[in-house]
Amino acid sequence: MARNIGVNLTSSTQSGPTNISAPAGILHIAGATQAGPTGRAEHIRSFANYQDVYGARTAYSADMFDTARVFFQEGGADLLVSRVVGPAATPAAVELTTASEDLTPLVRVEAAFAGGFANGYQVQVEGTDGAYTVRILDTTGEVVASWSRITSVAQLVERAGYTGAWTIQSLTEEPENFNLATGTFDLAGGADDRENITVASIMEALDDAGTSGEGGAVAVPGYPADVIGGELATYAQEHRKIALLAGERDATVGEIETLSAELQATLPGEYAGLFYPWVRIPDGNSTRLISPEGYVAAVRARAFQGGEFWTTPAGLPARARYVTGTATPITSDVLDRLDDAFVNGIESAGGPVFLNNWSSLSADRENWGLLKSRDIINNLKRLFQSVLQQYIWRTIDGNGILLGQIESEIEGVLAPIADAGGLYAEQDSAGELLHPGYRVNVDATNNTTTTLSRNELYADVAVKLSPVAKLINVEITKVPLAASL
Structure with a gap:
């Protein structure tokens, strides 16, 4: 969408050669709760805070309640909640x-x-x-x-x-x-009108959050991906978030593979990830199954602590702290099947429970195969918008001072990320730095007299995201006893 005033941000991919933090770990959820405000989203900072505002666990609020609980128990710290009611809901x-x-x-x-x-x-x-x-x-x-x-x-x-x-x-x-x-x-006459809640009702409630939660994740607990996936991924695309999706409670591996293929054909896949299976949490002397979005969002939040949104929240650092198991055991061979289908498996067989993939549903595997890529771009956009807002309505001087200030602000965001390894710096054969993993251009080449006469400034930013060690190949060779090593 074009912007006439403010900071306008776009992103693209390129083939061939090429000091503040964002609330990246936030999770935005929407659904029915026992109580709480409607028409706006609330930031919740603890599970006790959630209960104070949104009430107790009931048959109809269980999905939201359980997701909030596991999110905080697993290390999440910032939950954005949108309560959903039906169109005929009334107050007591x-x-x-x-x-x-x-x-x-x-x-x-x-x-x-x-x-x-x-x-x-x-x-x-x-x-x-x-x-x-x-x-x-x-x-x-x-x-x-x-x-x-x-x-x-x-x-x-x-x-x-x-x-x-x-x-x-x-x-x-x-x-x-x-x-x-x-x-x-x-007091009497209050009604939630829950029977008339639709996907449209949920999306309207999410929209009430406005720009809150940009750079974070979004989920609708209790609504499987075949019901909510398309709308939620589109919402994520429009609001700079990533959508966390799951299948039905009793979905088989084959069914989740089929669902993933269907979603890949219809979604803006780089903005969404599909997670499998459901997870188990304590329930008194027993356990109960819940959809995995709260756990996934929590390990994502843990990985992003300190604003490090370029980290991949998978592998053993994603060990469960509160989740005790999964609906079905996920072994290494099943994990490989899920990976081939772009499904993120939660491993649980013969060891700790942990998220062992961070794949998107995008068919463009080179550019957007990992959710990490979209997470980084989403949060860079948020940071750039924040640091550049101060320059709106500033006078453009003929000496390039304002252009230089804007370029410095952008580099000030990128340099710490590059220093931390989030951007892929390259060297030549002599060990000389070719680039630090990014390039920023704000000069006369993209700010001509024509663009300046329209009171517009342009900044071109290119980033090369660091890859991750998804697979480590080790070859072991048996050497004959009589041979030398």
Whole structure:
């Protein structure tokens, strides 16, 4: 999409020769939860924080709850949550009336967000002579909101507005004598409308996050790739994320291979990875199976600690800390089958559980075969946008000072990554450096008088990403006893 004002970023591949950190480890999830805000995404920093905001594990919220739990238990630190409800979802509410015989409605007390979680909450009104205390109690009787010394409808409406969790609406003109009926009143009528949640509902909820979570991963727990894969990969493409996908709970190796082939033919594959199988987590004295996205996102977050988004989050460093096993054992021969099908296997047979691949679904294996490639480009875009925003509306001088400043900012992002080995530096036969793994060009060759007259600046950046040791070949030769070594 073209941009008229701001920092516009594009990327491409090239055939032949060629000081800040991004929140790369973030995971963005969307789905049904017991409670929580709608219409926006919330950053969650711990599992306790998740429970405080989005509620308990229920039959309908289990996928989100379990994914949040395993993400934090496995070392994730930043979870972005989008709660999904159906189109006819309503908030729980109750009307408070006057104490007079006609019981004139004065105010409507309403949960700020839709859903049945507040059904059974109570509004408690105490006081007399025009001064009241109004409390809201949850289903256990705990006070979750309280306003004291209330002497008018307007005052109650104003003070409730500061909480963000409750809405109080005036239903009439301010009475001459503020005479509120006392007692305890039940909230009711809240509904999630879960039966009418669709893929479109989920994508709308994800969009509510705006630019939050760019450079991270995104998943929809409980929705298999054949249902959500196309939409989620497209969303990832548009929002600079990578989509984490999985199959059905009881999918066989053959079925996941078939699914992968179907997805490769339809998705923007460089933005998505398919992971198999489901994983086991503790459940009291037993275990239960959950979709693997939370575990995968957590080991990704662990690998990217310190902003090192050029690291590949696979192999023994991805050992599970909380996950105890997988739905089906993944041995080395099965892992090879999965790799041939561009499926990321979670190895579990005869040793620790760990993610043992980081493949994308892209058919362009040379440029985008690993999710690492798209992760790096996504996060470079985010970093460039951040450091270059300060130069918008700056005067372009004829001496090239502004061009030089922009080039220095870009190199300031790339140089530490190259020094850490994230970009592939090359040397000639004499050991002289040919390039540090990147090239930046911001000069008169790409900023002509024509482009400058349009108030536009151009920067060309080329990066060569370091490969990884996916396969190590070792040849062992038996030497005859009489022969020399």
